[in-house]
Amino acid sequence: xxxxxQIPAALSVPEGxxxxxxCSFTDSAIYxxxxxxxxxxxxxxxLLLIQSSQREQTSGRLNASLDKSSGRSTLYIxxxxxxxxxxxxxxxxxxxxxxxxxxxxxxxTVNP
Amino acid sequence: xxxxxxxxxWVICKSGTSVKIECRSLDFQATTMFWYRQxxxxxxxxxxxxNEGSKATYEQGVEKDKFLINHASLTLSTLTVxxxxxxxxxxxxxxxxxxxxxxIQETQYFGPGTRLLVL
Numbered sequence: 524x525x526x527x528x529q530i531p532a533a534l535s536v537p538e539g540x541x542x543x544x545x546c547s548f549t550d551s552a553i554y555x556x557x558x559x560x561x562x563x564x565x566x567x568x569x570l571l572l573i574q575s576s577q578r579e580q581t582s583g584r585l586n587a588s589l590d591k592s593s594g595r596s597t598l599y600i601x602x603x604x605x606x607x608x609x610x611x612x613x614x615x616x617x618x619x620x621x622x623x624x625x626x627x628x629x630x631x632t633v634n635p
Numbered sequence: 636x637x638x639x640x641x642x643x644x645w646v647i648c649k650s651g652t653s654v655k656i657e658c659r660s661l662d663f664q665a666t667t668m669f670w671y672r673q674x675x676x677x678x679x680x681x682x683x684x685x686n687e688g689s690k691a692t693y694e695q696g697v698e699k700d701k702f703l704i705n706h707a708s709l710t711l712s713t714l715t716v717x718x719x720x721x722x723x724x725x726x727x728x729x730x731x732x733x734x735x736x737x738x739i740q741e742t743q744y745f746g747p748g749t750r751l752l753v754l
Contacts, residue, residue: 555741566641566728567679567745574741612678616741620732622669623743625678 525550527615529626536603537634544598544629546613551594554619558587558598559612561628567612571598603633637663637733641746648719649754655715656749658729664709665731669743670702673726685712719753726750 526549536542546556555574559567571580571587573596579588586599596613610630614623638661648654658668666687671679683704684692691704703715712731716723727750730743 557742559745564726564748564750566639566747567730569742569744572742619741620667622681622684625680627678 527626
């Protein structure tokens with residue numbers, strides 16, 4: 524059974540700092556991995572999707588890496604801003620069109 | 636981009652009543668939609684996969700007679716919580732996958748969620 528773990532559970536940083544969020548999964552046979560952002564009481568916004576054949580994806584200040592063999596992914600946020608404060612979730616997909624398995628999320632607070 | 640809406644966004648009901656939640660894909664057709672529930676400070680747990688024109692596939696431990704799912708069209712799936720009880724109070728989120736040239740795309744688009752409070 525695929526299990527997804529995110530560390531840390533919560534993170535508080537001053538504005539402008541670069542930071543890394545971690546995601547690990549127990550079964551390396553994944554199809555793709557996604558990072559999402561969730562604001563309090565809201566749905567999810569997809570940030571980045573990495574296919575199993577890819578090593579990283581970038582969007583603006585966000586960079587996600589994937590090391591499938593070791594079962595790890597990281598989300599790097601450069602020059603953090605208060606508006607980045609949210610919960611970040613990673614989720615893995617084991618096959619095309621199949622279900623997502625989510626981690627517990629990392630609650631990020633960026634202080635002005 | 637693809638947009639998924641949910642209605643209502645908030646619902647408060649008395650114990651024993653049934654509540655229907657709608658999930659719509661506004662600008663794309665979704666043959667497959669997913670229903671999740673999320674308790675405070677916890678992650679999303681998949682409840683069921685809703686397939687247009689066929690029965691939903693429920694995850695282990697989810698009562699299909701309590702959580703009725705109907706996916707009658709390519710843009711609408713509904714979740715009905717029957718005889719709701721306080722322990723059903725949660726945040727319910729749906730998601731959908733777009734299709735391009737008949738191929739289901741991998742990115743899931745999520746609705747804004749529906750918060751259910753059963754008194």
